[in-house]
Amino acid sequence: LLLSLFLFSHCDKKNTPPFTEEEEQALNPADDVDEIRFTVAYTIKTSYCFEAETQSGFEIWAGTLDLYGQLLWLGKLTRDSCRIHQKYETRFEGQAIFVASLMDVLECIQGGNTDSCDPRGEVVFIDMREEFVDDWSIEMVTVNSIFEYDLQTYNTSFEHSILDPCKTRMDEPAIYQIGPSSGRRRGGREGEEMEGRGEIAGQMVKLKKMPQVMDWISHRSE
16 A cells, blocks of 8 residues: 655745755644644755756656565655756755554554655656756766654665766666665664665666556666
8 A cells, every 4th residue: 555645835936845844834823733744855966976966957856666676656756837957066865744544554554564654765766858058977866755654753765876976877868767775764662773675786777667556667768
């Protein structure tokens, strides 16, 4: 069971990501006892290659996989109608808040399958199809997912490292798949720590279109 999630989206000239935690709370002040909020934060570290700097616009998506590599959930971490522009920064951060029904989360947690109870970033997609200007090289993408339930904190982190960012770069309008990668989860009633799925480091796959939920995530170009 993967939860039905809703993203709070805000975008205008004054409201553009990344948002701080305080800004997120100001934009989404209401708390509903029948809902659970998930914070999914990302960090992109630019490489030091000659082609690392770009003024291209892009969207960031995170995907959750099942044990067999099928895409269970896909969520956009950048706001609707917003595209991030990388302006000669060495590090870029942002986050999005997703909301799910408390009953769905309870059913999932009580079923013992907490791997399917939250949105995660086992695979990342960077969409550069619409506003491509020049090449971009990155060396790491990190996605952290956190939520709280019954005084317990569930936190999952996935790191996606590019083995050779100076050669493996985003060099044309396309969707770039990074990962899947393994992750580490800390949470649960006993604060247990568990390894994620097997890691395939350094993978960047060029796609023609965004995958759909329940697609098999391959390491080959479409």
